[in-house]
Amino acid sequence: MIAEEPRARRLSALAAVLRWTAPHAWFLEDEVAGLHHLVAPGHTCVDIGAEYGLYTYAFAHLAGAGGQVHSVEPLPGPRRFLRAALAALGARTVTLHATALSCVSGGGRMSLPVRGRLPVHGRAFLTDGADGLGPNVEFRAHRSEEVAVTTLDELAARHGLGRVDVIKADVEGAELAVLRGARGVLERDRPVLLLEVEERHLGKYGAGAADVVEHLAALGYAPQVWDGAAWSAVDGVTAAHRNYAFVTRGREEGGMADNVLGGGLEVCGTEPMTGWTRSGCCETGPDDTGSHTVCAVVTDAFLAFSAARGNDLTRPGPGFAGLVDGDRWCLCASRWKEALDGGAAPPVVLEGCHEKALEVVTLEELQAHAAG
Numbered sequence: 001m002i003a004e005e006p007r008a009r010r011l012s013a014l015a016a017v018l019r020w021t022a023p024h025a026w027f028l029e030d031e032v033a034g035l036h037h038l039v040a041p042g043h044t045c046v047d048i049g050a051e052y053g054l055y056t057y058a059f060a061h062l063a064g065a066g067g068q069v070h071s072v073e074p075l076p077g078p079r080r081f082l083r084a085a086l087a088a089l090g091a092r093t094v095t096l097h098a099t100a101l102s103c104v105s106g107g108g109r110m111s112l113p114v115r116g117r118l119p120v121h122g123r124a125f126l127t128d129g130a131d132g133l134g135p136n137v138e139f140r141a142h143r144s145e146e147v148a149v150t151t152l153d154e155l156a157a158r159h160g161l162g163r164v165d166v167i168k169a170d171v172e173g174a175e176l177a178v179l180r181g182a183r184g185v186l187e188r189d190r191p192v193l194l195l196e197v198e199e200r201h202l203g204k205y206g207a208g209a210a211d212v213v214e215h216l217a218a219l220g221y222a223p224q225v226w227d228g229a230a231w232s233a234v235d236g237v238t239a240a241h242r243n244y245a246f247v248t249r250g251r252e253e254g255g256m257a258d259n260v261l262g263g264g265l266e267v268c269g270t271e272p273m274t275g276w277t278r279s280g281c282c283e284t285g286p287d288d289t290g291s292h293t294v295c296a297v298v299t300d301a302f303l304a305f306s307a308a309r310g311n312d313l314t315r316p317g318p319g320f321a322g323l324v325d326g327d328r329w330c331l332c333a334s335r336w337k338e339a340l341d342g343g344a345a346p347p348v349v350l351e352g353c354h355e356k357a358l359e360v361v362t363l364e365e366l367q368a369h370a371a372g
Contacts, residue, residue, distance in 0.1 A: 041285025151181030269328030295352030
């Protein structure tokens with residue numbers, strides 16, 4: 001096992017905390033817990049309206065050392081915090097952009113509500129195209145902040161983004177303007193979109209949730225929601241959910257499924273935290289030369305077999321206590337196959353085995369060793 005740098009371990013630990021507390025903490029969005037189904041190692045992600053970086057941190061962890069995250073935050077206060085946090089976490093794959101995104105480039109102003117003496121950055125919005133304050137009339141005071149404005153298409157061209165895989169946008173009702181300024185990227189790359197879609201915010205721009213759905217349907221996208229365990233297709237946007245993943249029709253029909261049974265990849269193990277990306281899932285990517293795709297329940301027999309071949313998984317290391325009988329661990333598919341041939345293959349959790357494992361072992365071999 002390759003030891004992570006101390007700062008990289010901080011990012012991994014923070015991402016794990018965010019994922020597992022998201023369903024329970026009021027200040028986190030539930031969808032954070034489902035990002036591992038959307039983001040894979042090596043992905044390029046764009047976080048539009050990054051604020052203090054909760055999605056940025058998760059993206060950086062999941063995309064790994066081979067990925068990129070472009071974090072877009074126009075307001076100086078949150079941006080300063082985010083820059084300092086990224087430095088402390090050693091998140092070298094994140095690029096911070098001091099701009100707002102819309103359908104045209106130039107300058108603009110953001111309305112920043114104030115409660116007491118504190119700015120409420122999460123409710124700030126770009127005033128271009130807006131008619132009034134919308135739901136922000138609940139705040140007694142507002143500041144006006146001058147910001148740079150560009151489009152996602154221009155940002156992608158300027159920074160040489162060869163491919164964009166995931167886009168998250170939380171822009172308080174200006175989602176349609178952002179999408180119109182990203183048409184080139186959407187048509188070229190067909191990225192997954194994670195959007196906040198709320199009637200109350202869209203209304204100040206003269207739009208509604210149906211307009212967002214219709215605009216994206218014309219580009220071949222359909223909405224899904226996170227139900228706490230998986231992303232599920234829905235017919236449209238309702239008040240029951242605030243955040244939606246929009247995926248292309250082809251991907252929707254094939255699903256975001258990536259386990260060996262054709263379902264969504266489930267968590268393999270968190271105590272200890274496993275996975276090539278240390279997300280708890282047996283995810284993989286271009287840099288994962290070992291293909292850590294088999295979710296195994298290790299046994300004493302397998303641990304002895306592995307140690308005899310030079311990989312003693314029971315030996316503690318930095319940030320790793322060592323494995324014991326019964327622990328769940330993402331194994332290299334080739335090592336599991338080697339153990340199979342040697343009569344020491346441990347049981348596997350089929351729902352946690354990535355479909356890429358089938359490039360090395362057969363489904364029948366895995367099913368014959370399914371954990372009870």
